[in-house]
Amino acid sequence: MLHxxxxxxxxxxxxxxxxxxRLGRIMTTRGEINTPVFMPVGTQASVKAIDPRELxxxxxQIILGNTYHLSIRPGLEIIQAAGGLHKFMNWQLPILTDSGxxxxxxxxxxxxxxxxGVEFRSHLDGSLLFLGPREAMEFQRILxxxxxxxxxxxxxxxxxxxxxxxxxERTIKWAxxxxxxxxxxxxxxxxxxxxxxxPQLREHCARELVxxxxxxxxxxxxxxGEPEPEMMKAVExxxxxxxxxxxxxxxxxxxxxxxxxxVARGVDMFDCVLPTRVARNGTAFTYKxxxxxxxxxxxxDFRPIEEGCACFACRNFSRAYLRHLLNVDEILGLRMxxxxxxxxxxxxxxxxxxxxxxxxxxxxxxxxxxxYVPTQKVLAGRQGSILKSGAETETEVAx
Amino acid sequence: MLHxxxxxxxxxxxxxxxxxxRLGRIMTTRGEINTPVFMPVGTQASVKAIDPRELxxxxxQIILGNTYHLSIRPGLEIIQAAGGLHKFMNWQLPILTDSGxxxxxxxxxxxxxxxxGVEFRSHLDGSLLFLGPREAMEFQRILxxxxxxxxxxxxxxxxxxxxxxxxxERTIKWAxxxxxxxxxxxxxxxxxxxxxxxPQLREHCARELVxxxxxxxxxxxxxxGEPEPEMMKAVExxxxxxxxxxxxxxxxxxxxxxxxxxVARGVDMFDCVLPTRVARNGTAFTYKxxxxxxxxxxxxDFRPIEEGCACFACRNFSRAYLRHLLNVDEILGLRMxxxxxxxxxxxxxxxxxxxxxxxxxxxxxxxxxxxYVPTQKVLAGRQGSILKSGAETETEVAx
Numbered sequence: 052m053l054h055x056x057x058x059x060x061x062x063x064x065x066x067x068x069x070x071x072x073r074l075g076r077i078m079t080t081r082g083e084i085n086t087p088v089f090m091p092v093g094t095q096a097s098v099k100a101i102d103p104r105e106l107x108x109x110x111x112q113i114i115l116g117n118t119y120h121l122s123i124r125p126g127l128e129i130i131q132a133a134g135g136l137h138k139f140m141n142w143q144l145p146i147l148t149d150s151g152x153x154x155x156x157x158x159x160x161x162x163x164x165x166x167x168g169v170e171f172r173s174h175l176d177g178s179l180l181f182l183g184p185r186e187a188m189e190f191q192r193i194l195x196x197x198x199x200x201x202x203x204x205x206x207x208x209x210x211x212x213x214x215x216x217x218x219x220e221r222t223i224k225w226a227x228x229x230x231x232x233x234x235x236x237x238x239x240x241x242x243x244x245x246x247x248x249x250p251q252l253r254e255h256c257a258r259e260l261v262x263x264x265x266x267x268x269x270x271x272x273x274x275x276g277e278p279e280p281e282m283m284k285a286v287e288x289x290x291x292x293x294x295x296x297x298x299x300x301x302x303x304x305x306x307x308x309x310x311x312x313x314v315a316r317g318v319d320m321f322d323c324v325l326p327t328r329v330a331r332n333g334t335a336f337t338y339k340x341x342x343x344x345x346x347x348x349x350x351x352d353f354r355p356i357e358e359g360c361a362c363f364a365c366r367n368f369s370r371a372y373l374r375h376l377l378n379v380d381e382i383l384g385l386r387m388x389x390x391x392x393x394x395x396x397x398x399x400x401x402x403x404x405x406x407x408x409x410x411x412x413x414x415x416x417x418x419x420x421x422x423y424v425p426t427q428k429v430l431a432g433r434q435g436s437i438l439k440s441g442a443e444t445e446t447e448v449a450x
Numbered sequence: 451m452l453h454x455x456x457x458x459x460x461x462x463x464x465x466x467x468x469x470x471x472r473l474g475r476i477m478t479t480r481g482e483i484n485t486p487v488f489m490p491v492g493t494q495a496s497v498k499a500i501d502p503r504e505l506x507x508x509x510x511q512i513i514l515g516n517t518y519h520l521s522i523r524p525g526l527e528i529i530q531a532a533g534g535l536h537k538f539m540n541w542q543l544p545i546l547t548d549s550g551x552x553x554x555x556x557x558x559x560x561x562x563x564x565x566x567g568v569e570f571r572s573h574l575d576g577s578l579l580f581l582g583p584r585e586a587m588e589f590q591r592i593l594x595x596x597x598x599x600x601x602x603x604x605x606x607x608x609x610x611x612x613x614x615x616x617x618x619e620r621t622i623k624w625a626x627x628x629x630x631x632x633x634x635x636x637x638x639x640x641x642x643x644x645x646x647x648x649p650q651l652r653e654h655c656a657r658e659l660v661x662x663x664x665x666x667x668x669x670x671x672x673x674x675g676e677p678e679p680e681m682m683k684a685v686e687x688x689x690x691x692x693x694x695x696x697x698x699x700x701x702x703x704x705x706x707x708x709x710x711x712x713v714a715r716g717v718d719m720f721d722c723v724l725p726t727r728v729a730r731n732g733t734a735f736t737y738k739x740x741x742x743x744x745x746x747x748x749x750x751d752f753r754p755i756e757e758g759c760a761c762f763a764c765r766n767f768s769r770a771y772l773r774h775l776l777n778v779d780e781i782l783g784l785r786m787x788x789x790x791x792x793x794x795x796x797x798x799x800x801x802x803x804x805x806x807x808x809x810x811x812x813x814x815x816x817x818x819x820x821x822y823v824p825t826q827k828v829l830a831g832r833q834g835s836i837l838k839s840g841a842e843t844e845t846e847v848a849x
Binding site: 096097125139350363371378383384386 | 494495496498499500501502503519523524528531532538539540749750752762766767768770771773774775777778780781782783784785786
């Protein structure tokens, strides 16, 4: 029964001839998803500052929710009483839920790793939340997501090889438990490959998980503070061991330019908080890089954020107006930057799919990289150093 | 030329037989406004948390902007460069601008009243802004509003009769100067009646302003901390001296129940920050009074804020979901309460117009008052005392 779901879950439609880019389609009971796809992040049952209509208008096919956060607030009993996460938040298209494994990393100060799972002290009231493979799968079953993630251990990028190895073994052990848990109707489950930048660990972890025959595979242990070359390496080390017939998901990544590069390395699915997070700091993504809309040079600039952009913000408002809204803390300012940035990500994915289909992905990739000015932080990562910069230019330092 | 505008500016369509309620129509170059009308407040060139599409969807006919705030940020030179306030904020329907007179009251600590106007120390950087009748009209001409307000002196409700009298004399003197200033194309100008709760002062101020033949008349010196009975009295004292052929505007008022009562006293136009302000505290307006959506009793209530409400929030989301969003500080929560509350005000105005047209306004008024539970603060005002209450019931204490 599970297997019959898995059989028709992913269709690989085309493989790019001059890169590892893939065009595909994921089929769920709540709708099809064209890949490569970007999934806006709705950690607490809301994509920050954006409403469902706006998500639909920008072509959102699937969003992400977070098991850890939703378990704490509003609590699973409320979501269960609502009839699941889709009904609770009024989002009828697919949802992927993260298992809480990433919070093992991001909430390192308030958790203890045990052999059967992880104890979290609530960041709100200190109450105890236990998440292990059984709990994570049960919680995701209650949430009713279309794609559930296994419960993994995500170590920091600064961990030792021994720590990375221990995390991999626990991740494999927990994945076996996750594999056997009951699922929600029509729910698919992805394994998560850990292993840092160790070729041996990445291969080992990938092979063990592939043997468990999950519906898809994620590369985890990225977006944990590593410089860009390590992020790329982690994906490159795992990818050759992942089956071509299943979707691949790079967790928590990245900038638009990084996503294009990761597609070229064979990744099909992405999620990232950047588009909405930097919006709240007044930063907009464009095809030329990120721009500070609050910057003085936008004071009397009555052009849209990006010429030719079809998003609600660019169709309606000027940089000068958005700058004003951000400067006086009007909510419409961060709303419109959130809409623009998320729409820009969706447009990049659409471009990617179009160019893979047309056989012109490598041209697109080169042109995109040529136009997109990386932030100082990304550049510093590429140069193997941390560069502190106060520079404020048209494309600048927000991330 | 001005006179020919004024001739066709307001059409009184019907006077209610059992109250002073009036049905009318204001005609501007940017569109017609059916009265009685509520004007959402866009102090800083944005109705807080709401976008123009949402304003159109709830039937907004005209919004309000604030000369004082816009003069400081973004500054008039930016709005002038944009081609006026409408273009700057992308709102093509009518805008009424307040003159800055209310800030003489609300920013009392940082201003000095001179005979020719008022000196403000910017609340941001201490820089000096001078507003007098000439400046207020010039600034509103640059903003390009459809209805400009004269620059008045708005004293607190606790002022002495002598202070109230001085404010009235200055208001009349300044109104004469305002009357002679150049206007934007198609711009109408309203006089503002001051005089507190003194019958003599209200009559005197009204008569002097009516002699100046403004396009409409506002009752000012309300929404300055007075209890409800004083607010009603201020309007009742001014109204008999205002010409039936011109629109009347009660500035800064009020709750839905107060608006119904003020319509019954002959008022045609309203503005108030309550719908968006209380939204940000998690309070929703309903036909039964205001409700704390954050309250525990909404935890697992999967009904909309108000059954039968056609607003975007009620069509899409439950109380339980909105409560969750508010509790975890998700912007969508306060957005949706701002939309619901503003929509509710628009619906009340639509009901009012419909019932005046049908000759059933008094029935509507009685039913509305019977259903609408006032807040503790309003009740205390009616009882002539300030009641401090921590009570939290279905209809409660937010305002």
